[in-house]
Amino acid sequence: MTEQTGHLISQVAAGSIAEELGLVPGDRLLALDGRPVVDVFDYRLRQLTCKLLLTIDKTGGGLFEFDIEKDQDEDIGLDFSDPIMSEYAGCANHCVFCFIDQLPPGLRSSLYFKDDDMRLSFLTGNYVTLTNIDDAEFERLISYGLSPVNLSVHTTDPALRIRMMRNPRAGEIMTRMRRLAAVGLAMNIQIVLCPDLNDGPALDRTLDDLIGLGPAVQSIAIVPVGLTRYRKVNGLFALRGLEREDAETLLKQIASRQQDMLEKRGIRLIYAADEIYLKAGYSLPDVAHYEDFPQLENGVGMASLLLQELAAGLEADPITAKPPTMIVWPEDSDDGRPIRTVLLVTGKAAEPLLEPWIKRLSDRFDLDVQLVPVVNYFLGESITVAGLLTGRDIQEQLRLFLQHWPVEKTTRSGVLLPGCLLKSGEQVLLDDVTVKDLSQGLGLPVLVCSADAAGLLGSLGWSAERRDLR
Secondary structure, eight states: OOTTTOEEEEEEOTTSHHHHTTOOBTBEEEEETTBOOOSHHHHHHHTOSSEEEEEEEOTTSOEEEEEEEOOTTOOOOEEESSTTSSOOOBOOOOOTTOSGGGSOTTSOGGGGOOBOOHHHHHHHOOOBOSOSSOHHHHHHHHTTOOOOEEEEOSOOOHHHHHHHHTOGGGGGHHHHHHHHHHTTOOEEEEEEEOTTTSSHHHHHHHHHHHHTTGGGEEEEEEEEOOOOTTTTTTTOOOOOOOOHHHHHHHHHHHHHHHHHHHHHHSSOOEEEOHHHHHHHTOOOOOGGGGTTOTTGGGTSSHHHHHHHHHHHHHHSSSOOOOOOSEEEOSSSSOOOOOOOEEEEEEEGGGHHHHGGGHHHHHHHHTSEEEEEEEOOTTTOTTOOOGGGOOHHHHHHHHHHHHTTSOHHHHTTEEEEEEGGGSOTTSSBOTTSOBHHHHHHHHTSOEEEEOSSHHHHHHHHHHHHHHHHHO
C-alpha cells in the first residue's frame, strides 16, 4: 500500500474499539500517531500502546482522526485486505534448482512470482533465503521477536551457495543465522538436495555448521530437487534427479546423524522427505520417528501420519461422515444420483501407499473405491506428487479409465480429489481448469476433501450415507 491510499480495512471485529468508533470495511487506515504504517508488524507493534491516534479515510468521504485510550495490549480490532500491509518482497536469486523457472509459458501470472519475504516466514510459514534484505530491515524484523524463522539454506559453504543461488549475497547465510541464534530466535531449515552439487561431503559440512548453531536450529529437512520436462527447453542448468542409489546413500548418511543427535539432544533434528524413502524403496518410518512433525508441510512425515490416521480411523465405530469441502455437479445443482463408485484421484507417488488400503476402504463403507493414480504428463513423469497435477491430465486419464465401464456403473460414480490440487480458496487447478470444468467434462460429480485421512474417510462416509438415502 502507498502512503496516499493507506491500508484497506476488510473486517472490523464485533465489540472492538474499531466498531465503537464506527469504522467499517472499506475505510482506510492512513496513519498511526501521524506516521504511515510500514507493514503488518509495524502496525501490530505500534498499536500496543495506551494512547493512539488513528487517521482514517472514511469510505463515505472525508479524513477523520480518532484519539484512543485503551489497555496497552488491547487490539483495536481491524483486519486488512492485504495481510502483510505491504508489497511482497520478490526473490533476488536465480537458483539452479528453482521450480518456477522450470514451468512452461502460458500459465497464470501469479505462478511465476517468486516470493522471498521474511515476513511471510512468520505469517504463513514460507521458507526464505535472507539474500534480499539489507541489515537494517533484517534487524527490524528480528526485533519483533517472532519465531521460528523458516530458512532455505541448501548449503552453508559460501562459494557453493553463491554458485547454486547465483546471488553474491548468498554466501552470508551463516552470519545471518548466527545473529538469529544470538537473539534467541528458533530456525527450521530446508535443504533442497541436488545430486553432485550439495550432497556427500558438502552436505556433511552443512549439517556440521547447522548443528553448531545449537538448539536455535529446531529441525533440518532434506528434500529432493524436483525436475520438470521443461528444464532443457528453458535453457536451465543441467541437473539430475535423485536416483535409488543416491537415496539409499543419503538415508544412511542421515541415519548416522540422527543417532548422534538422539544421543546429544534427545531429538533426531534431521529428517528426510517422504519422497526419499519411496525413491530408495525403503519402508516409511513410524510416526514416532518425526517427533512433533516440525516440517510436515515440507512433505516430511506426511505419508506416515496419513497411514497411521487411516488405520485409526477405520477402527472407529462409527466413522464420522463429513461432507466434502466442495461438491460440484455436472449440472448446476444436485441431480439426486447416488454415488456407489468413488474414483480416488492421486499422484503416482501415493499409489504404493494407498493401494493396499483400497479394499479395506471399499469394504468398510460398502462402496466401490477405485484408486486412480494420475501420471503428470504436463510437467513430466518425474513429478509425482498430487498437488502438481493438472486438470487436463486428470480429465484425460479418467476418461481412459472409464472408457470400458458400463454406462450404469459410470453414472453412479463420483470423483474424489484431494484439496492440495486446488489454488488456495479457489476452484482452480494448476492449468486453470476448474472443478466445474472437470465435472462437466466427465459428466460426473466431483468432490474435494482435505488432503488427510479425516478428509478421505469423512467424504467416503458421506458418500455411503447419501447412497443409503437414495
